[in-house]
Amino acid sequence: MIQARAEMRRGADSMEEGADQMRVEARRLHDPAYREQVIADNRARGNEVTHAELIALSRRMPGQADDMERSARRMREQAASPL
Secondary structure: OOHHHHHHHHHHHHHHHHHHHHHHHHOOOOOOOOHHOOOOOOOOHOOOOHHHHHHHHHHHHHHHHHHHHHHHHHHHHHOOOOO
């Protein structure tokens, strides 16, 4: 049980890091030059993505990051709750 709680805490840490990274990426996607690079990188891998899609993604990402942080808090609470 102790191991499971430690894993939950590590999972929560990872989720919080992911949320932070999502917020950073959302801010980066507001820069047209950065979007151009993302589009070029995707094109090189055979994927099509547009400026409009990236802008829409940048608007969704902060809310998704908030959801991840809420989930991380719940995991921490479960890990800290008595047996």
